[in-house]
Amino acid sequence: MFSYNQLFNFTESVFLSMGCPEEDARLATEALLAADLRGVDSHGIARLIGYVRLWDAGRVNPKPEVRIIHETPSTATVDGDSGLGLVVAPKAMDIAIQKAQVAGSGWISVKNSNHFGIAGYHAMRALPHDMVGWAMTNASPLVAPTNSLDRLLGTNPIAIAIPASEEPDFIMDMATTTAANGKLEVLQRKKQRAPLGWVQTKEGKDSTDPEELKAGGAMLPLGGESASYKGYALGSVVDIFSAVLSGANYGPWVPPFVSFLPLPENPVGEGIGHFLGAMRVDGFRPADEFKAHMDNWIRTFRNSKAKPGEQVLIPGDPERLTSEQRMKEGIYLLDPVIKDLEELAKKFSLTF
8 A cells, every 4th residue: 555645756756757847747746646546546646657658759748838829708729738638637727717717607628738637636626616617538539439340439538526515525527438448457457357338349249358459349438238329429529529629639530648559640630638617606696505505415315215235425425435545544556557656766766
């Protein structure tokens, strides 16, 4: 087990070694480790070596000039200058919050960025301002649309964070596929099979092999065999808002996260795209009044009659409980992840 502070100090040192300014290194570390704290192990420190390899390949700019290239009072398009998505996305979210403070809501579409970790972290930045936060991103094409054999979409997550008063905030953070790709990577490290409905073979047949993507297979949209068109539609919306709207790459042209794969030929945009938003609660009703009713909503659902042996949870409950536990007890890392971190320590002459 590793304490949060241990992992924070090491991760920050790696980003500093890449040439990130101190403020950006701290921001990237906070965003990355938010995944480990909340139990989304696939998107946390396990991905640190992947960011370093992208930097080695010249695909990540450690000192980006994140700038607005088009705007109205409530909207903007942001160029991430090939920076870490872990830095670009929270800076773009802060612009959305600033616009919301003036106009009631702020909506930012981002191009020329990279993988931004968990969507929930960015959406939650709006909560201290009594705002509803939205965060989406497109990702490299690993997902076959309904009835397709071609991989055209990413796992394309959606996160919405809604403030409450006395109750914990409502945090929805979900992929638009049956499972995130990182969960397949975790199964690969554990040498376990995937549940049916996660992946298909290159011929379109059901598979439980977590390595199926390497053989030309594809991930499947949320909704299962009878309703995958729903996940397909949601993933499409994320792709359009994040990339078609901003000028980033979309569909099959989204750059891969792994550095050993070549960039797609004839790109249609720049980098990966995100979409972030912030809405002032008091743009609709007094914030205290709204949050009191959110408390009532949450208590009503949490206290509903549950199936025998089960418990009714609110979106965000599992992650919040995991975060509390891991801050006290530490964060468990798989052996392959530890080996990757030891490799990074050696590369940058650090101690892990």
